[in-house]
Amino acid sequence: MNEVVYIGGFSGGIDSQAAARFMLNRYGAACVVLVNADAGGNEHPLTDEHIGWYSEHVQPVIRITAKIGDFRTDGWCEQKGLDPAATLTFPELARIKGRFPSRRAQFCTEALKLAPIRRWLEEHYPDGNYARFTGVRRDESLARSDRQWHEWDDFYDCELYNPVYDWTKQMCFDYVRAQGEQINPLYSLGFTRVGCAPCINSGKDDILNWATRFPEMIDKVRAWEQYVGRTFFAPCVPGMAVNWIDDVVAWAKTDHGGRQNNLFRILPPPACESRFGLCE
Numbered sequence: 001m002n003e004v005v006y007i008g009g010f011s012g013g014i015d016s017q018a019a020a021r022f023m024l025n026r027y028g029a030a031c032v033v034l035v036n037a038d039a040g041g042n043e044h045p046l047t048d049e050h051i052g053w054y055s056e057h058v059q060p061v062i063r064i065t066a067k068i069g070d071f072r073t074d075g076w077c078e079q080k081g082l083d084p085a086a087t088l089t090f091p092e093l094a095r096i097k098g099r100f101p102s103r104r105a106q107f108c109t110e111a112l113k114l115a116p117i118r119r120w121l122e123e124h125y126p127d128g129n130y131a132r133f134t135g136v137r138r139d140e141s142l143a144r145s146d147r148q149w150h151e152w153d154d155f156y157d158c159e160l161y162n163p164v165y166d167w168t169k170q171m172c173f174d175y176v177r178a179q180g181e182q183i184n185p186l187y188s189l190g191f192t193r194v195g196c197a198p199c200i201n202s203g204k205d206d207i208l209n210w211a212t213r214f215p216e217m218i219d220k221v222r223a224w225e226q227y228v229g230r231t232f233f234a235p236c237v238p239g240m241a242v243n244w245i246d247d248v249v250a251w252a253k254t255d256h257g258g259r260q261n262n263l264f265r266i267l268p269p270p271a272c273e274s275r276f277g278l279c280e
């Protein structure tokens with residue numbers, strides 16, 4: 001029987017990088033396979049570059065692109081005249097679903113990340129002799145607050161380990177930095193979520209930061225909204241039932257309550273404003 005292979009999801013964010021470091025330290029590079037699903041083209045180029053740096057200097061990361069056939073496998077593509085082998089991009093997924101994903105209907109994770117990686121695993125490890133590792137942490141959200149170190153993964157039908165499940169984000173930064181590894185530069189620019197640019201779960205500060213530092217990410221979302229005919233973000237602006245991206249950016253410039261612009265939120269941000277002590 002073959003040796004068990006340890007599969008780690010590597011998003012370019014600090015949690016998955018800490019989990020990858022844990023795997024490498026515990027099992028050694030030969031047993032560890034790191035994979036990244038590219039989120040349908042919604043990653044920032046700096047995240048892309050960071051994954052490239054990690055691949056070159058620490059451990060190769062296999063890049064996987066979602067296909068339409070990963071999303072629907074029951075003959076649906078053929079019925080709709082779609083090519084199952086075609087790339088599934090973020091806006092194409094939203095067009096097919098008739099809406100963008102949201103916190104309550106977060107289908108982007110399964111369609112763009114989980115399912116393409118499962119297809120890749122079935123192709124490359126048909127014996128199923130692998131265990132999966134994630135960078136899930138309990139304090140990320142209520143939904144994750146009961147996650148354990150060891151679980152069973154129904155989606156991949158394998159053992160699942162969450163080595164940083166009870167760590168704080170700061171502990172992940174400290175652990176990775178102590179190993180001398182580079183960290184995604186978006187953190188030094190003040191972002192707290194770096195998996196997608198933006199993520200459908202991005203908060204007010206991150207949205208403003210994208211708009212201020214990388215307005216081309218807002219232009220991208222605006223073009224996607226026009227293509228799909230729906231808003232990227234679920235309603236989040238108080239008193240506004242429909243919120244297109246420019247409404248959301250305008251709201252992000254305001255104080256709590258959403259009525260008054262806050263000068264300090266509008267002024268250009270400093271070169272480095274990491275909240276995780278990355279600049280000493």
Ligand code: SF4
Binds near residue numbers: 108109196
């Ligand atoms: S990072 Fe956010 S937008 Fe991107 S796939 Fe995950 S939940 Fe969806």
